[in-house]
Amino acid sequence: MRSKLFVPGTRPELFAKALGSAADGICLDLEDAVSEPRKDEARDTVRQLLLQGGEATASGKTLIVRVNAMDTPHFAHDVAATVQPGVHLINLPKPESPAHVRAAVEAIERAEQANGVRTPVGLLLNIESPAALRTASQLALAHPRVVGLQLGLGDLFEPLGIARREPAAIQQAMFAVRMAAGEAGIYAYDCAFADIRDAEGFRAEAMLSRNLGFLGKTCIHPSQIAIANEVFRPTDEEIAHACKVVEAARDADANGVGAYVVDGKMIDIPFVIRARAIVASARSLGLLPG
Structure with a gap:
């Protein structure tokens, strides 16, 4: 909203x-x-x-x-x-x-x-x-x-x-x-x-x-x-970065990695939580496929 x-x-x-x-x-x-x-x-x-x-x-x-x-x-x-x-x-x-x-x-x-x-x-x-x-x-x-x-x-x-x-x-x-x-x-x-x-x-x-x-x-x-x-719309840059973080989190979970780098930034759980929220918002607005 x-x-x-x-x-x-x-x-x-x-x-x-x-x-x-x-x-x-x-x-x-x-x-x-x-x-x-x-x-x-x-x-x-x-x-x-x-x-x-x-x-x-x-x-x-x-x-x-x-x-x-x-x-x-x-x-x-x-x-x-x-x-x-x-x-x-x-x-x-x-x-x-x-x-x-x-x-x-x-x-x-x-x-x-x-x-x-x-x-x-x-x-x-x-x-x-x-x-x-x-x-x-x-x-x-x-x-x-x-x-x-x-x-x-x-x-x-x-x-x-x-x-x-x-x-x-x-x-x-x-x-x-x-x-x-x-x-x-x-x-x-x-x-x-x-x-x-x-x-x-x-x-x-x-x-x-x-x-x-x-x-x-x-x-x-x-x-x-x-x-x-x-x-309050996620920017295209935010959406693109969030998608990368969510994908990297899947790979990290599969490989047992706790922290990793995406676009030169160290990523761990708090950043993943935010990235998932951005992706969910983008999907609800029709900016990403469901």
Whole structure:
């Protein structure tokens, strides 16, 4: 999921366009993009889209619903309405403890049973408060349903008076989230970039998160999708080198060799793990034969 496009739940006229876009994932938003008086409307609109199934399912995209936080009166209703067949992930904002995560999973399980959902729905947790950043690894390990951590720099920085585009702060927050996700064996996902006009700023932040091992970046406008897809696509050079490493690893395993050289670089298990991930990504994008 190199790119994930946010779509407000109150904008059904955008649903078809988003589903037909080049984004790898679509996040139907019931939280920040929806004003308080329109929460019920947004929930019902998204539910109708999901119940129709066809267009959303046929898109082949990762389908995500961002529900409202657990300390709001909307959370339980959001989950009950939108955990439907075809939904892959619930994006949970502002989890503050492992108990929060487990309670969210219980709500999702109840909705799955009520709505006839047979494929378990995963959790993408937003890391957007000091407490969540400090305990990110505990949140990530709270339940097997957690598949990723998503950084939320606006919510994290603005209340603390930290400049949203301060490079040192961004890098530290990204690194902390990536390490927490790595400890749990799940992915880290990058946040939104609010200045739609600043394509180069979006690209630079996406490159930073890619270099820190993030899976992809959130988009709030269709113009950002192509940049995210390009940045998070393995380069031809990376793919070629990874293929060589994977092939060399097979030969080394067959011959009982622990470390070896590929393209002048010493290779052992950590490099093989990364190479296999690059090859798998390239195959999923149709850049290599299956």
